[in-house]
Amino acid sequence: YGQLHTAAKNAGLLFFGTATDNPELTDSAYLAKLSDSTQFGQITPGNSMKWDAIEPGPGNFTFAAGDVIANLAKKNNQLIRCHNLVWHQQLPSWVTSTAWTPATLTAALQLHVTTEVTHYKGQCYSWDVVNEALNDNGTFRNDIFFSTLGEDYIKIAFDAAAAADPDAKLYYNDFNTEFPGAKSTAALNIVKALKAAGTKIDGVGFQSHFLVGSTPSIATQMKNMGTFTALGVEVAVTELDIRMPLPPTQANVAQQQTDYQTVTAGCLTLKGCIGVTVWDFDDAFSWVPSTFPGTGSACILDDNLNEKPAYFGALAGL
Numbered sequence: 001y002g003q004l005h006t007a008a009k010n011a012g013l014l015f016f017g018t019a020t021d022n023p024e025l026t027d028s029a030y031l032a033k034l035s036d037s038t039q040f041g042q043i044t045p046g047n048s049m050k051w052d053a054i055e056p057g058p059g060n061f062t063f064a065a066g067d068v069i070a071n072l073a074k075k076n077n078q079l080i081r082c083h084n085l086v087w088h089q090q091l092p093s094w095v096t097s098t099a100w101t102p103a104t105l106t107a108a109l110q111l112h113v114t115t116e117v118t119h120y121k122g123q124c125y126s127w128d129v130v131n132e133a134l135n136d137n138g139t140f141r142n143d144i145f146f147s148t149l150g151e152d153y154i155k156i157a158f159d160a161a162a163a164a165d166p167d168a169k170l171y172y173n174d175f176n177t178e179f180p181g182a183k184s185t186a187a188l189n190i191v192k193a194l195k196a197a198g199t200k201i202d203g204v205g206f207q208s209h210f211l212v213g214s215t216p217s218i219a220t221q222m223k224n225m226g227t228f229t230a231l232g233v234e235v236a237v238t239e240l241d242i243r244m245p246l247p248p249t250q251a252n253v254a255q256q257q258t259d260y261q262t263v264t265a266g267c268l269t270l271k272g273c274i275g276v277t278v279w280d281f282d283d284a285f286s287w288v289p290s291t292f293p294g295t296g297s298a299c300i301l302d303d304n305l306n307e308k309p310a311y312f313g314a315l316a317g318l
């Protein structure tokens with residue numbers, strides 16, 4: 001059957017990859033699978049490069065956990081999608097509780113982005129510069145950044161990242177943008193606005209946290225992602241998982257296999273889609289059961305690291 005990353009490369013993609021997280025690396029069977037670069041040519045730190053991990057106090061930067069992931073990627077000859085610089089979640093309390101002015105928050109944002117991107121300069125294939133800025137209805141989330149700076153915060157973050165590592169691809173990353181609608185249109189508008197302002201944006205990430213049976217068709221994905229590539233940015237599937245109600249039924253297991261194939265084939269078919277990343281590869285370490293109660297079994301390997309039909313679906317699409 002072959003291997004996922006090797007198959008992806010042979011088919012013309014840049015990578016097939018996976019998220020991982022520091023606590024998981026003590027599991028030696030998991031680590032061996034993760035480190036197989038014929039399966040995973042790219043890794044994404046699930047948590048250790050987020051703001052709360054990197055800058056827990058103002059100006060207090062702690063890179064040790066992020067470095068573990070960066071060094072692992074280097075050792076395994078894997079690309080890293082560095083994730084993420086600005087997000088409304090997993091912010092340390094000093095960010096959410098300070099009485100900011102536009103000037104003080106601009107300075108704090110610039111310090112955060114500049115210091116983190118400079119630390120990892122030359123090591124990141126890409127940065128998710130801004131994550132999940134939009135509500136599902138296409139308006140901006142009224143988080144600490146938007147409520148203080150309006151949509152300018154996006155430009156401020158991208159400009160700081162571009163200055164700190166000109167070679168990293170700079171991404172906007174979100175979910176529920178994988179199909180046409182108000183949110184996808186708003187994401188397009190973010191790309192257009194940045195480009196119109198002369199700000200560097202290279203890519204858009206489609207998280208793709210799907211529910212079995214509701215994965216957009218290849219045609220829908222291509223049409224939708226194609227509206228982004230038409231603006232001159234690359235696209236990637238950045239956090240793929242496909243959950244189902246528990247316990248799994250045979251019908252859902254089969255549908256999940258089809259759905260994984262749909263996503264890899266969709267990316268492969270669309271020129272400008274550069275890779276597919278799963279949001280961890282085994283059910284034991286998936287974020288899904290704790291986040292979407294009553295659902296799970298969302299990954300390509302089971303709790304015991306055995307390949308599920310979903311794995312063969314993902315492979316068949318490549």
Ligand code: XIL
Pocket residue numbers: 046047131207239287
């Ligand atoms: C998730 C992690 O996997 C969890 O361990 C953590 O508790 C919460 O965040 N969208 C994103 C990711 O961009 O950073 C999130 O990761 C999943 C949703």
